[in-house]
Amino acid sequence: MANVHIELTNGFQTDIDPIVLDDLEVIEMLADIEDGNPLAFPRVSKKLLGQDGHRKLCDLLREKDGRVPTEAFGTELTEVIRQLGENEQTKK
Numbered sequence: 001m002a003n004v005h006i007e008l009t010n011g012f013q014t015d016i017d018p019i020v021l022d023d024l025e026v027i028e029m030l031a032d033i034e035d036g037n038p039l040a041f042p043r044v045s046k047k048l049l050g051q052d053g054h055r056k057l058c059d060l061l062r063e064k065d066g067r068v069p070t071e072a073f074g075t076e077l078t079e080v081i082r083q084l085g086e087n088e089q090t091k092k
Contacts, residue, residue: 004087006080012060014053018084023047030081038070045077048084 003015020026026047032040045054057076058068 004084006083008076008079010060010076012057012076014049014056014080016048016080016084018087020048021084033074038074041070041074041077044081045073048077048080 003017005015007013026044029040029044029047033044042054045057049057058073061068061072061076063069
């Protein structure tokens with residue numbers, strides 16, 4: 001299966017193997033997010049982007065005071081998931 005190129009409006013780019021979506025743990029984490037649990041965002045990010053990709057996204061969103069705003073992070077991760085999902089839908 002070919003990797004999916006993800007490109008966000010903030011300049012973040014990565015390639016993700018869509019096989020990562022075929023993982024019960026990822027589905028459970030996505031369900032946690034859907035249920036309103038923001039604590040699942042970092043776990044999903046690390047599963048989808050890998051540790052380095054997660055760190056790069058955090059660094060891109062980091063404020064001058066060192067914080068990574070949870071709302072901004074959630075918005076960007078949601079976009080990553082949306083793009084992955086769109087790719088899967090076009091294959092059906």
